[in-house]
Amino acid sequence: MSKPASYWRLRPFVYRLEGSRCVKCGHFHPLVRKVCRRCGSKNLERDRLPATGILRHFTVVSQAQQGMEKNTPFIVAWVEMDDGSKVVAQMTDCEPEDLKPAMKVETVVRKIKVDGESRLIFYGIKFRPSA
Amino acid sequence: MRVYVGGVGLTKVDEHWERTLTELMAEAGLSALESAGLQSVDAVVVSNVFAESLQEQVNLGAYFAEVLGLRGVSCLRVEAGGASGLAAVYSAASSIVSGLNKAVLVVGAEKMSDATAEEAVALSSMEEPAEYIASLGVSQLAEAALIYKEYLIRYGLEQEDVAYFPVLGHEHAQTAPHAQYQFKISVDTVMNSPYVAEPLRRFDTTSPADGAAAVLLLSEELARKLDSPKAVLKGFGMASDYLSPFDREDPVEMRSINFAAQRALEMAGLSRGSIDFVEVHDSYSFMAPLSLEAMGFAEKGYACHDARKGRWSLSGETPLNTFGGLKGRGNPVGASNIYSLAEAYLQVTGNAEKNQVDGAKAGLIQAVAGLGSYAAAVIIEEVG
Numbered sequence: 001m002s003k004p005a006s007y008w009r010l011r012p013f014v015y016r017l018e019g020s021r022c023v024k025c026g027h028f029h030p031l032v033r034k035v036c037r038r039c040g041s042k043n044l045e046r047d048r049l050p051a052t053g054i055l056r057h058f059t060v061v062s063q064a065q066q067g068m069e070k071n072t073p074f075i076v077a078w079v080e081m082d083d084g085s086k087v088v089a090q091m092t093d094c095e096p097e098d099l100k101p102a103m104k105v106e107t108v109v110r111k112i113k114v115d116g117e118s119r120l121i122f123y124g125i126k127f128r129p130s131a
Numbered sequence: 132m133r134v135y136v137g138g139v140g141l142t143k144v145d146e147h148w149e150r151t152l153t154e155l156m157a158e159a160g161l162s163a164l165e166s167a168g169l170q171s172v173d174a175v176v177v178s179n180v181f182a183e184s185l186q187e188q189v190n191l192g193a194y195f196a197e198v199l200g201l202r203g204v205s206c207l208r209v210e211a212g213g214a215s216g217l218a219a220v221y222s223a224a225s226s227i228v229s230g231l232n233k234a235v236l237v238v239g240a241e242k243m244s245d246a247t248a249e250e251a252v253a254l255s256s257m258e259e260p261a262e263y264i265a266s267l268g269v270s271q272l273a274e275a276a277l278i279y280k281e282y283l284i285r286y287g288l289e290q291e292d293v294a295y296f297p298v299l300g301h302e303h304a305q306t307a308p309h310a311q312y313q314f315k316i317s318v319d320t321v322m323n324s325p326y327v328a329e330p331l332r333r334f335d336t337t338s339p340a341d342g343a344a345a346v347l348l349l350s351e352e353l354a355r356k357l358d359s360p361k362a363v364l365k366g367f368g369m370a371s372d373y374l375s376p377f378d379r380e381d382p383v384e385m386r387s388i389n390f391a392a393q394r395a396l397e398m399a400g401l402s403r404g405s406i407d408f409v410e411v412h413d414s415y416s417f418m419a420p421l422s423l424e425a426m427g428f429a430e431k432g433y434a435c436h437d438a439r440k441g442r443w444s445l446s447g448e449t450p451l452n453t454f455g456g457l458k459g460r461g462n463p464v465g466a467s468n469i470y471s472l473a474e475a476y477l478q479v480t481g482n483a484e485k486n487q488v489d490g491a492k493a494g495l496i497q498a499v500a501g502l503g504s505y506a507a508a509v510i511i512e513e514v515g
Binding site: 007010013029030031037056057058059061062063064065066067068069071074076078087088089090112113122124125126 | 247248249250252253256260262263264265266267268269270272273274276277280281325326327328329330331373375377378382
């Protein structure tokens with residue numbers, strides 16, 4: 001996903017957590033969907049996830065994937081958003097010892113990585129402990 | 132109509148720095164043909180996941196036919212993440228059941244040693260939805276760690292409990308000539324290995340592996356004419372789920388695995404109690420107990436306790452990963468399921484040598500793509 005155009009078209013979700021919410025059952029999908037994967041309804045509307053949630057679990061990653069080599073160790077969190085959706089993203093502005101399951105967190109847009117060849121900077125949401 | 136396995140070919144799983152992907156494929160394929168005493172087939176199917184990324188090669192079906200010297204046969208390549216091998220077998224078996232083909236050679240091949248450790252983590256992450264997982268700097272390894280953490284907490288388990296599975300894999304691999312790691316490890320080996328994404332440690336994961344394995348699938352009519360040992364594929368079960376486990380109601384409940392096993396058992400007309408051994412997809416250590424529980428071979432949260440009691444050992448009640456599984460035999464991704472199926476064939480034909488499960492008549496082979504986004508199960512039985 002390091003080509004500029006393929007990343008650019010993801011900005012509604014990676015910057016703003018926008019997607020498609022099922023009008024019938026309320027299930028949220030990132031980005032654009034035609035059919036609700038949970039109930040099969042074709043009645044979906046554009047919506048945005050709430051910017052706050054509860055930390056379920058976190059992991060400190062020491063084996064990075066390509067492109068993230070210089071960022072280790074970093075924290076990845078499983079967050080239950082306030083609407084019940086689950087989002088997995090990195091944590092920032094904190095140390096692992098600051099984190100406890102069930103604490104409140106909020107989204108912030110930060111740098112995800114700098115691409116090796118084009119030096120393109122990729123941004124996206126991360127979580128941080130709520131003030 | 133039934134589908135038979137009439138021969139297999141295995142290369143040693145290793146880091147084959149000097150050998151090409153096609154060379155490994157040819158060795159496994161020719162060995163399978165030779166074991167069945169067959170010169171040609173109607174079709175070849177290649178299971179491979181990462182060749183376009185790692186070897187910059189697509190069109191592997193035709194390439195495989197060429198290196199076998201089989202010009203003019205039907206061919207294709209199948210990719211379904213970590214379950215590619217069983218998906219390839221499903222495709223080949225379907226073509227036999229439909230009457231399109233009488234003999235199909237399926238090869239699984241992968242060369243992961245061409246990837247750095249960082250590339251390997253990025254490659255496995257391609258099984259997850261790139262649009263909203265990888266794009267946020269999240270790898271499959273990190274997702275797996277989060278699921279592992281929840282699994283431990285939910286069932287009151289310690290990492291040491293799950294560490295029994297890598298230990299078991301190495302124990303079974305030590306007498307497997309084609310295994311990558313033919314040595315024993317202890318629970319301490321696992322627990323003293325560094326974290327890659329806590330609570331996952333280095334020894335909870337698999338290492339870069341190259342290898343190719345082949346199985347020759349036959350129609351009943353053709354199988355009767357050949358003298359090689361034969362086994363029958365009695366049940367197939369496949370099921371998809373959402374790509375990201377965190378989009379499912381419960382990331383720890385892998386219902387694709389449950390559905391796949393249930394469907395395969397129903398098709399075979401067998402109960403879990405009549406399965407003599409099980410081959411599961413232990414790409415991450417905790418996926419072994421989680422799979423056994425999802426398939427109903429153990430109560431939820433109890434597969435690790437069963438491991439302590441020896442239930443999954445070669446001499447136990449339900450031997451697991453009889454040649455070491457992905458952990459001990461090795462995990463050349465697109466080839467891994469074909470190794471498992473070939474090993475199961477050796478078991479039910481009584482040719483598993485030092486790894487032979489006494490009285491092995493029926494085995495279940497399970498494979499998983501991603502973290503449960505697709506699961507497959509195949510049941511193999513002796514020909515009575």
